[in-house]
Amino acid sequence: MAKPKLKRHLINRDWCKGCGICVELCPKHVLELDEQDKVTVVRPQDCICCRLCELRCPDFAIEVETEE
Amino acid sequence: MGKTVRFVQGNEACVEGALYAGLNFYAGYPITPSTEIAELLSLKLPQRGGKFIQMEDEIASLCAIIGASLTGCKVMTATSGPGFSLMQEALGYAVMAEIPCVIVDVQRGGPSTGIPTHVSQGDVNQARWGTHGDHAIITLTASNHQDVFAITVEAFNLSETYRTPVILLFDEVVAHMREKLVLPEPGELHTVERLKTAVKEGVDYHPYLPREDGRLPMSDFGGVHRYNVTGLVHDMWGFPSTEPRVVHGLLRHLVDKIENRAHELARFKEFHLDDADIVLIAYGSSARSALHLVEERRRRGERLGLLELQTLWPFPADVVRTRCSRARAVVVVEMNMGQLLPSVKLAVERPDRVFLANRIDGVFITPADIHNILRIIQGKGV
Amino acid sequence: MAVKDYLRERFFPHLWCPGCGHGEVLGGLIRAIERLGLRKNDIVMVSGIGCSSRIVGYVDFHTMHTIHGRALAFATGVKLARPELTLIVPMGDGDALAIGGNHFIHAARRNIDLTAIVMNNRIYGMTGGQFSPLSGVNVSATTAPFRTIDKSFDIVELSRAAGATFVARSTTYHAQHLSEVIEKAIRHKGFSVVEVLTQCPTYFGRKNRIGDAPEMVKWLKDHTTPVGSKAKQENPALIERGVFVDLEAPEYCEEYGRLVERAMGGRR
Numbered sequence: 281m282a283k284p285k286l287k288r289h290l291i292n293r294d295w296c297k298g299c300g301i302c303v304e305l306c307p308k309h310v311l312e313l314d315e316q317d318k319v320t321v322v323r324p325q326d327c328i329c330c331r332l333c334e335l336r337c338p339d340f341a342i343e344v345e346t347e348e
Numbered sequence: 349m350g351k352t353v354r355f356v357q358g359n360e361a362c363v364e365g366a367l368y369a370g371l372n373f374y375a376g377y378p379i380t381p382s383t384e385i386a387e388l389l390s391l392k393l394p395q396r397g398g399k400f401i402q403m404e405d406e407i408a409s410l411c412a413i414i415g416a417s418l419t420g421c422k423v424m425t426a427t428s429g430p431g432f433s434l435m436q437e438a439l440g441y442a443v444m445a446e447i448p449c450v451i452v453d454v455q456r457g458g459p460s461t462g463i464p465t466h467v468s469q470g471d472v473n474q475a476r477w478g479t480h481g482d483h484a485i486i487t488l489t490a491s492n493h494q495d496v497f498a499i500t501v502e503a504f505n506l507s508e509t510y511r512t513p514v515i516l517l518f519d520e521v522v523a524h525m526r527e528k529l530v531l532p533e534p535g536e537l538h539t540v541e542r543l544k545t546a547v548k549e550g551v552d553y554h555p556y557l558p559r560e561d562g563r564l565p566m567s568d569f570g571g572v573h574r575y576n577v578t579g580l581v582h583d584m585w586g587f588p589s590t591e592p593r594v595v596h597g598l599l600r601h602l603v604d605k606i607e608n609r610a611h612e613l614a615r616f617k618e619f620h621l622d623d624a625d626i627v628l629i630a631y632g633s634s635a636r637s638a639l640h641l642v643e644e645r646r647r648r649g650e651r652l653g654l655l656e657l658q659t660l661w662p663f664p665a666d667v668v669r670t671r672c673s674r675a676r677a678v679v680v681v682e683m684n685m686g687q688l689l690p691s692v693k694l695a696v697e698r699p700d701r702v703f704l705a706n707r708i709d710g711v712f713i714t715p716a717d718i719h720n721i722l723r724i725i726q727g728k729g730v
Numbered sequence: 731m732a733v734k735d736y737l738r739e740r741f742f743p744h745l746w747c748p749g750c751g752h753g754e755v756l757g758g759l760i761r762a763i764e765r766l767g768l769r770k771n772d773i774v775m776v777s778g779i780g781c782s783s784r785i786v787g788y789v790d791f792h793t794m795h796t797i798h799g800r801a802l803a804f805a806t807g808v809k810l811a812r813p814e815l816t817l818i819v820p821m822g823d824g825d826a827l828a829i830g831g832n833h834f835i836h837a838a839r840r841n842i843d844l845t846a847i848v849m850n851n852r853i854y855g856m857t858g859g860q861f862s863p864l865s866g867v868n869v870s871a872t873t874a875p876f877r878t879i880d881k882s883f884d885i886v887e888l889s890r891a892a893g894a895t896f897v898a899r900s901t902t903y904h905a906q907h908l909s910e911v912i913e914k915a916i917r918h919k920g921f922s923v924v925e926v927l928t929q930c931p932t933y934f935g936r937k938n939r940i941g942d943a944p945e946m947v948k949w950l951k952d953h954t955t956p957v958g959s960k961a962k963q964e965n966p967a968l969i970e971r972g973v974f975v976d977l978e979a980p981e982y983c984e985e986y987g988r989l990v991e992r993a994m995g996g997r998r
Binding site for chain 2: 741770771772774776786787790791792793794795796797800803804805806807808809810811812814815832833836986989990992993994
């Protein structure tokens, strides 16, 4: 299977509570919290599409969309 | 073909009535003096493809039948005072979530473990107010086995009609005594089936939106409508709400659907009330002694009458008021310290003329006991 | 279907605190159900009382939010009445093993086909941070100002001894594994238990100075190890995760079906 290629991160700002789990546990430090304590993508080029942010998010607030 | 006549215990009459009404799921825990109900159903339910499960306690028993009821089963559990105490929280859940179920409490002496093998009618107020919070409840009873059968069928009918738990409050004497029971033929007694929603799949179904007639059609778990059931105050979809309008509306609905129908829910029997100047009010096994005394004194020309209540809650105040309006004295016969007495006093025009004839020593109240108390009330001495 | 097709989205964002692990357990559960390809109409989820129990409000199944500790008893009634339905019972540690402990061991003893998910955050969250039977000794809680002296249960050993035929443990750090063991547990015929070590940053974390939610999740990584690993031999304090019990044994509803056959056959 080919390596998945990132299309985009879908972030639901209404659902994000800014707990920081995705930010702290991202192996490539792709994410950060913005000034409103909502998750934001700062280094998309480093994303390896492991989806750990999506799987660990307690709020269903982040989704990793990959190229088909 | 002649009718089937059986010589049975009251507990067995209850079982036969429940099966006649369509009982197909029973969960219970052994406790004297109700255990025969579980024993008989452990035999009879599997024989007709129904479900019987012995749970780890009375709490679990009531919880299990509530779960089964949501799948469309007609359900029952049976217990006695200590088990009934344990059931109170789940009973409130069934009230709140409007889940049809029948709970039999075969009363014995209390409080606590009390006197398990002796008679009492000490759970009358527990049936009414055992679970916390404002609510209404239907509680029925009977004094002989033919009536136990019929009132058990009625309990299922009312439970289905009003989506509510119904308590059958029997007592040790009726439960364990043996007498004749003529089994009604199928169709002879009316039975109410679960009202299912006509709402089609994909259309919004409101499990807690009453129809114009106040009834709430149900949808079985496993069916096409997925909804939520909760003991929290909830909206018409079954989801929690703290909206004052919703809270008020739900509480009013839960109470009104029963209290506003007190008259139509009243089941009772009248004996010689037309010209009675002393009216006895009794229920359960106490009514047997009361009736015996009434018949005996009638033969001596005394104008005694009996109002036998089968619906205890909602209290049939209208029935009591009208039947007692001409009485010089009203005597409430109970095997407790007067649990129904205050309701009778509230119902009648002259509460000062309402008296109590009771026993609280675990011994069945006899016609002679009631007669002795009557003589004191009449100022005749014993 | 996508994960969100199983959710009642109108109730989101959910009521759990920022960083609470319960939402992740919900995610793991939904992904397991998605992989199993179960129909929503065939799933009944029954919960008790507590933070964890509010999970049923968020899923688009037949859901029942019951009374404290009794979820398994309600679920037993549903399952015995309709054995073809899939029953999932999410519970908190206090709900499942303090007030509900008796129902827990008896459901396990019967080996009735329910999936119990114990979301173990070692604290009563809904009431504000009191210690639970899973807190263990030397824990600070609002009812343990001098720290706890109460020992905790080992849910895995308790479940095994009581007769559960599938027992697993995972954590909210191990998100993929968590979902996989829930999938196996649902697939298992019989009483299955999944203990999920999860974080309550609001009460347990703060009271015990473990740090914020990400720190607590990392704690779960650092303090657990796969079952049977060498690390466990070197450091017995590590908590094992994985599948501990996976047995085939007669399931209650199937046995009841056979009992009915005997009962009806005897009469004919």
